[in-house]
Amino acid sequence: MATPPIALSKAETAWLDFEKPIQELEEELSKLRQIQDKGKSDVSGPIRAMETQIQKTKKQLYSQLTGWQKVQLSRHLDRPYTLFYVEHMTTDFVELHGDRCYGDDKAIVGGFANLEGQSVMFIGHQKGINTKMRQYRNFGMANPEGYRKALRLMKLAEKFNKPIVTLVDTPGAFPGIEAEERGQAEAIAKNIREMFQLKVPVIVVIVGEGASGGAIGIGVGDRVLMLENTWYSVISPESCSSILWRSWDHKEKAAEALQLTADAMLKHGLIDEIVPEPLGGAHRDREGMAKTLRATLLRHLQELQALDPSTRIEKRIERFASMGVYGHAS
Amino acid sequence: MAWFKRSAAGVTTATDEKREAPDGLWLKCPSCKASVLTKDLQENLSVCPKCDYHHRLGSEGYFGILFDQGIYEELDADLISLNPLNFKDTKDYGDRLRDARAKTGLRDALRSAVGNLNGFPLVVACMDFDFIGGSMGTVMGEKIARAVDKARALRCPVLVISRSGGARMMEAAFSLMQMAKTSAKLSLADREGIPYISLMTDPTTGGVTASFAMLGDLNLAEPGALIGFAGPRVIRETIKKDLPPGFQSAESVLESGFLDLIVPRHTLKETLARLLSHLRP
Numbered sequence: 001m002a003t004p005p006i007a008l009s010k011a012e013t014a015w016l017d018f019e020k021p022i023q024e025l026e027e028e029l030s031k032l033r034q035i036q037d038k039g040k041s042d043v044s045g046p047i048r049a050m051e052t053q054i055q056k057t058k059k060q061l062y063s064q065l066t067g068w069q070k071v072q073l074s075r076h077l078d079r080p081y082t083l084f085y086v087e088h089m090t091t092d093f094v095e096l097h098g099d100r101c102y103g104d105d106k107a108i109v110g111g112f113a114n115l116e117g118q119s120v121m122f123i124g125h126q127k128g129i130n131t132k133m134r135q136y137r138n139f140g141m142a143n144p145e146g147y148r149k150a151l152r153l154m155k156l157a158e159k160f161n162k163p164i165v166t167l168v169d170t171p172g173a174f175p176g177i178e179a180e181e182r183g184q185a186e187a188i189a190k191n192i193r194e195m196f197q198l199k200v201p202v203i204v205v206i207v208g209e210g211a212s213g214g215a216i217g218i219g220v221g222d223r224v225l226m227l228e229n230t231w232y233s234v235i236s237p238e239s240c241s242s243i244l245w246r247s248w249d250h251k252e253k254a255a256e257a258l259q260l261t262a263d264a265m266l267k268h269g270l271i272d273e274i275v276p277e278p279l280g281g282a283h284r285d286r287e288g289m290a291k292t293l294r295a296t297l298l299r300h301l302q303e304l305q306a307l308d309p310s311t312r313i314e315k316r317i318e319r320f321a322s323m324g325v326y327g328h329a330s
Numbered sequence: 331m332a333w334f335k336r337s338a339a340g341v342t343t344a345t346d347e348k349r350e351a352p353d354g355l356w357l358k359c360p361s362c363k364a365s366v367l368t369k370d371l372q373e374n375l376s377v378c379p380k381c382d383y384h385h386r387l388g389s390e391g392y393f394g395i396l397f398d399q400g401i402y403e404e405l406d407a408d409l410i411s412l413n414p415l416n417f418k419d420t421k422d423y424g425d426r427l428r429d430a431r432a433k434t435g436l437r438d439a440l441r442s443a444v445g446n447l448n449g450f451p452l453v454v455a456c457m458d459f460d461f462i463g464g465s466m467g468t469v470m471g472e473k474i475a476r477a478v479d480k481a482r483a484l485r486c487p488v489l490v491i492s493r494s495g496g497a498r499m500m501e502a503a504f505s506l507m508q509m510a511k512t513s514a515k516l517s518l519a520d521r522e523g524i525p526y527i528s529l530m531t532d533p534t535t536g537g538v539t540a541s542f543a544m545l546g547d548l549n550l551a552e553p554g555a556l557i558g559f560a561g562p563r564v565i566r567e568t569i570k571k572d573l574p575p576g577f578q579s580a581e582s583v584l585e586s587g588f589l590d591l592i593v594p595r596h597t598l599k600e601t602l603a604r605l606l607s608h609l610r611p
Contacts (some may be wrong), residue, residue: 173540176387178580181586185539185559192513193545197521212497212506213540213559220510234497234506234537239564244419244499258502259415267443268414271502317514321475323507324468325414329407329437 016072019280022061025054058279067255067264071237073229074208075171078283080290081140082124082167083108085207088290089297090115090122097155098145102182105146107138107170108218110153112162116298121157123150124167124207125220140209141174144187147217151191154198163201163301166218171236173217188217195220196317201304203297205275206230206262207282211266222316223300224270226262227293228277232270233260261303270323356514359383361373361554375595379380384532384552384595389441389456392491396454396599406476407452410437411469415502426462434460438469439494442477444484448603451611453481455591464494466538467501471508474542478515478526487525487606491500492543495561496536520555525609527602530557530580548590548605551580557589 015023029050032043056125065073073079086093090113097104110123125142128134150166157164173184194219195202204220210219210232226232235243244246265271275296278285304312356365361383371378375395394400410427417423431437444453455477457464474490481488497505518524528546530539532555540559543549543559551557558565558578566573576582580592586587593601 091386122373173559175564177565177569177573177577178562180558182563183586183588184545185586186544188540188559189509189513189542189544192510192541193517193520194497194515196510196517213509216506217540220514232506233503235499238418240499251349254419257415257417257419258499265503268503270507317518318505320510320514323511324471324501324504325412326468326472327410327412329410 006074014076014078014283016069016076018065018069018072019061021282022054025050025057025078029054031148036193046295053163055105062280066252067231067261068237069254070100070229070261071209071231071255071283074231076281076283078286079169079207079208080282080286081169082122082126084286085124085167085290085293086111086113086122087118089113089294089310090120093122096156097149099148099152101148102145105138105149107140107142107174107217108146110150112157113261115165115294115301119160119162120301121153121162121164122167123153125170125214125218127169127208140170141172142170142214142217143174143176143179144182144184147173147187147191150218151187151194154195154202158198161200163203163305164198164202164221165205165297166221168204168206168210168215168219168232169230170214171209172211173214185213188213191217194218196320197313199309199313201301201312202316203300203304205293205297206232206271207293209236211236220316220320222304222312223272225275225296225300226265226271227272227275227282227289228262229281230262231260232257232262232265233258356433357385358366377595382553382594384554385559386459386493386532388458388460389407389436389443389491393441393443393445393454395595396447396452396489396602397443397445398447398449400441402454405480406473407437407441408575409469409472411467413500414468414504415500417500417502418502426500430461434458436461438462438467439498440470440473440474441446442473442480444480444486447599447606450603450606451484451486452602452606453477453484453486453488454491455488457493458494462498464492464538465496465498466494466505466508467492467498468504468508470498471478471505471511474508474511474512475515478512478519478524479525481526482515482519482522485524487527487609488519489527489529490533490542491529492534493531494534494536494538494539496538498509506537509537512542513545516542520545520547524607529598530589531555533557535559535561542583544588546590547609549588550591550593551583551589553592553594555580557583 091111095111126139128137204221204224206226237251240254241250262274282289359378362381364380376387413424442455530551
C-alpha cells in the first residue's frame with residue numbers, strides 16, 4: 001500500500017503559540033538568507049550567528065515545556081500517525097480490515113508488516129492528514145468495532161506466533177449513541193482483559209494522545225513506551241477542567257495537575273521508557289522519529305522474545321497489578 | 331403549573347417542592363414523587379414501596395441483603411487513598427478525602443467482604459456512591475484486585491456491585507491503570523474458572539463500565555440503572571442532539587445484548603443463589 005501524499009500544514013499554522021520566539025528568529029533567518037542569495041552583500045556571519053541563536057533558543061525552549069505545551073505538541077497536525085510509522089519502519093505492510101461482526105472502523109488500523117526480517121502485527125489509532133481525512137478517521141476516536149478489530153488482529157497474531165506492536169494516539173473512544181449501543185465499554189473492557197493473556201510479546205507506544213479508556217483499550221503490553229512529547233491520562237485536560245473547575249479555561253492548570261507527561265508517567269512507574277523526539281517534536285523530523293522508534297522497538301522485541309510466554313504473561317500482570325499508590329489507616 | 335403565583339414576600343417554594351416534615355423523617359421518591367417514610371424505605375431495601383424505584387444503597391445495605399444472617403468478614407478494610415499527585419482543583423484532594431471520610435464514615439468508595447450466601451462462600455466487593463461519587467482510585471482498584479485474588483484462593487465466586495461515575499480524576503493515570511489492574515486479575519480468574527458476577531446499579535459509567543463491570547461471566551443490573559461508557563451529558567455535547575428516551579437504562583442495555591439479566595433488589599439473593607448453583611462444579 002502506498003503512503004498517501006503528505007500535505008504539511010501551512011507554515012503559519014505549523015508554529016504553536018509558545019513557539020513564537022523561534023518562529024520570529026526563523027523569519028529573521030530566512031530574510032538574511034534572501035539577502036545572501038541576492039549576492040549583493042555578504043551576511044554569512046550574521047546567518048551563522050542567527051543559526052546558533054536559533055539552536056540555543058530551541059534547546060532552551062523545548063527542554064522546559066509545560067504539560068499543556070506538550071499536549072499541544074502531541075496534537076500537532078503534522079505529527080506522524082500509525083500508517084506513517086508503519087510505512088517508514090517496515091516493509092510489506094498489508095492492512096487488514098473489519099471486526100467480523102459489525103464493520104471496519106477507520107480510526108483504528110492494523111495489519112502484518114515486516115520489521116527487520118520478521119512479521120509483526122501493527123495496530124494503532126489513525127488520525128486524518130487533512131480535513132476530509134480527519135472526518136473519515138473520526139479524529140482518531142474509535143467505535144466499538146475498532147476495538148473489536150484490534151482484538152481480532154491480536155488473536156490472529158497470537159495464533160501464528162507473531163509479536164504485536166500497538167501505537168496509541170486518540171483523544172478518546174467515541175462517545176456517541178451507536179457506540180454506546182454497540183457496547184463501547186464492553187469492547188474496551190474485553191480488550192484490556194484479553195491483552196493480559198496474549199502469548200506473544202506486546203509493545204505499546206503512546207505516539208500522540210493517550211486519552212483514557214480509548215487509549216488503554218489497546219494499551220496493555222509487556223512494555224509501555226511514550227514518545228517524549230505525548231500525554232497519557234484518565235481524561236483530557238480540557239474535560240478535566242470542565243468537570244472540576246466547571247469551565248474550559250483551566251486546561252493549563254488541569255494539565256499540570258494531571259501530571260500527564262511522559263516524564264511524570266515514568267517517574268510514577270506507569271510506563272517503561274521515554275522515546276526521545278527530534279528537537280521541537282516528532283513532526284520536525286518525521287523520518288528521524290520513525291528511525292528512532294524502529295530501533296527502540298527492535299531492542300525491546302529482542303528482550304521480550306528471550307522470555308517464554310508464561311513468564312511474559314506473569315510479568316505483564318504483575319507490572320500492572322503493582323500500579324497505584326495507597327496507604328494503610330492507622 | 332400553578333394557575334396562581336403567590337407573590338407574597340418570602341414565599342418562593344414551589345408546591346411540588348414543599349416539605350412539611352423535618353429533614354430525614356420523610357423522603358420524596360425522585361421517580362413517583364410520593365413521600366415515603368424513610369424508615370419504610372429502609373425496611374423495603376431502599377426500594378420505593380409505591381413505584382419500585384431503586385434508591386441508592388451502599389455496601390452495608392448489600393452485605394446485609396446478601397450474606398447469611400448478615401455475617402461477613404470485611405477484607406482489606408485498612409486501605410486508604412493518598413494524594414500521590416498533590417492534586418488540587420477547587421479543593422485540595424487531601425481535604426476532599428478527609429471530608430468524604432468524615433461525611434460517610436467510610437475509608438473509600440468500595441468495601442469488600444467474604445461470607446456465605448445460602449451456605450456457600452462468596453466474595454463481594456461493593457461500591458459506596460456517597461464517597462466521591464463512587465469514583466475509582468487506587469484503593470478501589472486494589473481492593474477489587476485483592477477480592478478477586480481471595481476468590482481465587484478460596485475457589486469461590488466473586489461478585490462486584492458497581493455504582494460509580496467512573497475514574498477518580500484526582501488520581502489521574504493511577505486511576506486509569508486500575509482498569510488494567512482489575513482486568514488483569516479477572517483474566518486469571520477467567521482462566522481458572524472462578525465465577526465472576528458483575529451487578530451494575532445506578533449509575534455505572536466510565537472506566538468502571540469499561541473494565542471489570544462489563545467483564546462478568548454474568549452481567550446483571552438493577553432495574554432502571556443508568557449504564558454506559560460516556561455519560562449522557564458528554565454524548566449530548568458530542569452529537570448535539572437529545573438522547574432517545576430510556577437510552578443507557580439497564581432495560582435498553584439488555585436489549586442491546588450486554589446484560590444477562592435485570593434483577594430487582596428483592597430477588598437479588600435468591601437469583602444469585604440460583605445462578606451460582608448452576609456454576610458450581
